[in-house]
Amino acid sequence: MSNLELKDHTTLLDSIRNKLTNCSKNNIIFYCNSCGEAYSIPLRCDLILCEKCGYRRFLKLRKKFLPILKTQQNIKLLTLTWVKGSENKGDILLRHRQTRRLIKEYFDGGIYTFEGLAQHVHCLVVGRYVPTSIISNKWKKITKTSKIVDIRKANLNGLNYILKYVCKPPTRLMSEFVKYYNFWFHNRRVSTVGIFYNYHQVKIKIELLCSKCGDALTFYCISESVYDYPLCKPLF
Numbered sequence: 001m002s003n004l005e006l007k008d009h010t011t012l013l014d015s016i017r018n019k020l021t022n023c024s025k026n027n028i029i030f031y032c033n034s035c036g037e038a039y040s041i042p043l044r045c046d047l048i049l050c051e052k053c054g055y056r057r058f059l060k061l062r063k064k065f066l067p068i069l070k071t072q073q074n075i076k077l078l079t080l081t082w083v084k085g086s087e088n089k090g091d092i093l094l095r096h097r098q099t100r101r102l103i104k105e106y107f108d109g110g111i112y113t114f115e116g117l118a119q120h121v122h123c124l125v126v127g128r129y130v131p132t133s134i135i136s137n138k139w140k141k142i143t144k145t146s147k148i149v150d151i152r153k154a155n156l157n158g159l160n161y162i163l164k165y166v167c168k169p170p171t172r173l174m175s176e177f178v179k180y181y182n183f184w185f186h187n188r189r190v191s192t193v194g195i196f197y198n199y200h201q202v203k204i205k206i207e208l209l210c211s212k213c214g215d216a217l218t219f220y221c222i223s224e225s226v227y228d229y230p231l232c233k234p235l236f
């Protein structure tokens with residue numbers, strides 16, 4: 001590793017550590033012109049390595065997918081495995097395609113999440129029972145190298161199970177922060193197929209309104225600590 005690479009590496013690690021340490025510490029302060037009420041929104045880091053942001057991501061994804069899962073009966077938990085984790089982040093697109101191909105072949109749709117460096121993908125699929133041997137042979141045909149699959153009956157709790165892989169920090173070792181950050185930067189770890197595809201994609205326009213009088217809020221400042229503005233109410 002050259003000195004320049006080493007420097008970049010250290011700088012990125014510093015920046016990640018900084019973001020994690022300061023997550024939710026700063027706040028954007030708004031106020032209402034009409035009644036004077038003040039509100040705050042924490043500035044979150046949204047890093048995959050952040051426990052707090054991961055938990056929020058979990059609640060958000062759960063709320064999004066639970067309603068459609070509740071209308072389904074034949075829920076199965078399907079785990080697909082590659083021979084090893086991916087060494088190149090460019091491989092992720094291929095692994096997405098391979099996963100989608102297998103799900104589309106036998107099921108009406110599914111939600112899937114990658115684990116770690118994408119050696120495993122955990123899928124919640126909907127459809128009739130398919131014997132493991134059939135899925136395994138197909139997986140071997142698709143990947144050329146691996147036939148390791150697992151399928152079992154599941155229920156709504158399966159959603160919590162698969163979501164934990166995208167919500168819990170993938171590592172707690174600081175020496176691995178940069179690797180995971182770079183690997184998943186601009187790569188999707190959760191996706192949907194078939195009946196789950198594009199479900200609930202209607203974007204909700206968020207309007208910043210005063211909960212007391214309903215008037216629009218005005219930006220005031222970014223505060224280093226919400227304690228500077230103790231009377232602020234959290235906006236979300």
Ligand SMILES: [Zn+2]
Nearest residue numbers: 032035210213
């Ligand atoms: Zn107001």
Ligand SMILES: [Zn+2]
Nearest residue numbers: 023045050053
């Ligand atoms: Zn965070």
